[in-house]
Amino acid sequence: MHIQDNTKTSENLHAAFAGESMANRKYLYFAKVARKLGNEEVAKLFEETAHQETGHAFSHLELMYPPSELTVEKILELAVEGELYESNQMYPEFERIAYEEGRMDAVAEFQDQAAESKEHAAIFEQAAKRFHALTMVEKYHAGKYQKALDNVRESEKVVVSELKEIA
Numbered sequence: 001m002h003i004q005d006n007t008k009t010s011e012n013l014h015a016a017f018a019g020e021s022m023a024n025r026k027y028l029y030f031a032k033v034a035r036k037l038g039n040e041e042v043a044k045l046f047e048e049t050a051h052q053e054t055g056h057a058f059s060h061l062e063l064m065y066p067p068s069e070l071t072v073e074k075i076l077e078l079a080v081e082g083e084l085y086e087s088n089q090m091y092p093e094f095e096r097i098a099y100e101e102g103r104m105d106a107v108a109e110f111q112d113q114a115a116e117s118k119e120h121a122a123i124f125e126q127a128a129k130r131f132h133a134l135t136m137v138e139k140y141h142a143g144k145y146q147k148a149l150d151n152v153r154e155s156e157k158v159v160v161s162e163l164k165e166i167a
């Protein structure tokens with residue numbers, strides 16, 4: 001995966017992706033605020049621009065995680081990894097600092113989101129297990145089908161040779 005190649009460009013792609021992603025969510029949030037303030041025109045402008053920022057973020061993602069290198073297993077694995085990083089490392093550290101700084105609003109938020117990240121990790125893990133089980137079942141059926149097919153071909157050969165003997 002290109003994101004793990006430790007080049008400055010990979011690092012920059014990551015930063016650019018983060019920036020475009022943030023712009024997307026920020027503009028959607030600003031659109032909500034503008035609408036609440038009664039300015040529909042500005043709300044729509046933010047929404048349209050937010051949509052373009054999503055496109056920009058996706059372009060960076062395609063270079064970071066080339067589609068040709070991805071499988072269902074891989075994307076689920078990457079998702080679990082990200083969610084576990086949030087719940088086990090990032091949020092506990094942020095919570096500790098927020099506590100030290102007396103930002104109890106942020107402490108509560110970080111705790112909530114750490115719990116949600118943990119849930120997301122579990123959901124993705126379950127999906128990965130289901131996918132794995134399904135793949136095994138498919139392989140099993142494919143194997144059985146191949147065996148049945150081989151048997152049919154084998155008996156056809158026997159019939160043909162028997163017919164030849166009769167003739």
Ligand SMILES: [Fe+2]
Nearest residue numbers: 020052053056
């Ligand atoms: Fe952009």
Ligand SMILES: [Fe+2]
Nearest residue numbers: 083116117120
């Ligand atoms: Fe999450």
